[in-house]
Amino acid sequence: MKAQRGARALALGTGLLLALVGATASATPPTGVPPEKNARDQGPPAPSFDPEVSRDRKGVDNFRRSDPREAALSPVAESSGLSAETAAQERGEVLTLAEVIAALDLHDPRLEAADRKREAAEGKLLSARGGFDSKLKMRGLVQPLGYYTHGVADLRIEQPTPLWGLGVWAGWRVGLGDFAVYDGKLLTAAGGELRAGVSVPLLRDGPIDRTRADIRQARIEVARTGSLRDAKRLELEAKAAEAYWSWVVAGLVLDIERQLLAIALERDAGLRRQIDLGNREGIIGVDNRRLVLDREGRIVGAERQFQAAALALSLYLRDERGAPLLAGADRLPQRFPAPEAPALIDLEAELAAALERRPDLAATLDTREQAEIELRWAKNQRNPRIDLSSWVAKDLGPGPEDKLPVEVAAVVELELPIPLRKARGQYQRARAELAQVDAELRFARDRVAVDVLDAHSALAAAYQRARLADEQLELAHDLADAELRRFELGDGDLLLVNLRELAVAQAASDEVEALGRYFTARAALEVATGLGVQPVSIE
Template structure:
């Protein structure tokens, strides 16, 4: 299982070096494919799709059948059968067709004895004409699905940002450990050299103490940096999961990509401030989610406005003798018909006015939230962009400083070989050079963490 997991990393191998390498783009693919949070975000989208199907149920045709029969004291009072098909439509109009079969000696005089059939229609002329609960529910379900997609993007955006912060922290710790290890090896070699020199009488014995002290310093530092590297590896493993929902620890042999390959990462990333702001305003998942939410509230406001209208429904049934409805053309109000008008209106409209006012206030509230979120995103993008620009300049300065420190170390070593310097000065120069190299590594890792945070702040990391 471990070997399969390493191969899944999309790791790079060469003919000479067999060290597995974890690239950032491969790491993000693993996180997106298998991390539980990413899967949960996908489930939310599936749930919203199920809610759309649930809302469509309001437009499903309904087939019903009503049967009743009464006998008492040997008399057949009535026997009634009435199957009906009701078809709701998008515009609030309901179509229906059915049959009736009524027999008995004591039936309601309003009902027709024998076999009859009908085709009818019900039309709302005021309330529920332009929108009703069924249409509103379906529109809101579709908007909720769009919101779920944006929330999924937002969750993945944040997850990727956190994951890349852990990745670059791991990269930094691995490279810093290598720097300390190189200095430790040099210190160990110098101890051996100084001991031989002391044995030959070329150096005073105190130089052995000086060289050993430097070695011990680097040895302790190596242990501390090794612990940081292991902890960062474990922190990175939090984002690594297998297909069967099993967490996976990052194998010890996996290494980050070489520093020389890092600049290729920036080719596909947008680092232009104006472009990032434009993309964020147009397509940031948090802003899009607010916009879809406001659209949903507008649907609710339209529905609540219907509560201010009187209910006026008109229904009409074309009646036919026998169980087969007649399709022949005839005057609507000539013969064999049934119609009805239903009017209903609260006199004070208290509930309707309150519901409509609340719907408008909800829209105002979410509009303010949208404006605030837009401003927060703008500030965050500008802040990360400023950090990126500052870090670029710091890295340039630190590279020059490191080069100078390394030059000083070489110069001090040449002076030491000529007997014009001391181990104390060499150790001091080496320590400064190592600290400069560590600082440069930290700045570069922080730069990439900030770049990915900049992409996340603009909502374009996914």
């Protein structure tokens, strides 16, 4: 598509639309009208079109005020609260897609919610690490009355470790007074008893236990929520790009409708003069008035579409406080950028790169890793519990002879639930959950491939439609030009002129919409490949 043709067509056919039919206000009357009457009565010459001046024509923009017969519609239009956004005005700083994406990154509540979810995952990780916190235990007992009066104090510090489930502990206790024979172990020397010990599981909870599994899963969850946040960002970028280009399309189509009305208004003034002079039949003026009303109605519809697009865009475009920001017509670009023809690519390489970049796939891989950890833990729980414990103790100070020597002891504990239903049920559930995640992972990979292929297909189709729409617009211009010349020579009628005008406007609108689909498809492809929406130069 040639850049010159694209720039003219993407400017919505503005100059040629008015040049083609605006001259009817001063059109040559039918054969037989004296030349001197032409010069005196035809009215002002056809205006030369200036896009900037046209956009500031208040009569064209707000026909409700310029036309006394439609004045009652003015307060109705203003009741929407959005009439200022659609008012034709001088173009200011163009709103770019990059600005929308930047606002999305900084202020979108959905991304903020994703950030909070990641913070919650970090809190869960911190909580899981608490399984290895040191524990201080204290116990005291005083029995002042009774046959055996005594007191006992016990202080103990326990420290679990991630080393094969190893746990260490140390403590001090003192027991003084009279103890029954069966409580003799509570008695200590006068300075109390220092003791320390270790315990280690040999099978169950040795290679992995619940605490270590929770920590690993929580650490993965932090990474997974980060990937989910990135995936949400890509999803919102695609939607923001679609909303932005829909806003651009709606605004430029509104320009087309206003220019179409301007044509009818320019012609209406000239026709009224010619009807007053008897050069035209009165019914032609009535028909042109009907065209004016029809085009005013089209403007109302186009205004509504632009307002709806601005509202949809405001969910992504936000101010510094995070409040939705309505983008008015003053921020519209003059035209679409020229589209670039899609190039042939190595599809397999692009699919492989997309699989590496897509954060939603990374999140599914994280889920699978969590399921693998759960399966390892459940498999370990089927083993019998064999715990080895050992400790050493030494009483301090004077006391009974049997309390003064150093004590060393070791214990082996065995626990084996015979049916193992709990452990077997946990293993069955973990294995099924891993198989479920594997199925989801296969689908996620398939979805990435389909997303990329579909985006390429949509982009290729959108470019072709834009190219064909450009050619159609050029032909519509040629037909409208020919019909105008017939009308000027008295060989045509206003109905055919109107049809050709509408065809030009429709062709211009079709091209704008085709270009909107092209740039939306391009953004979708960038998201599908995991790159994120790239900035587009627009003015």
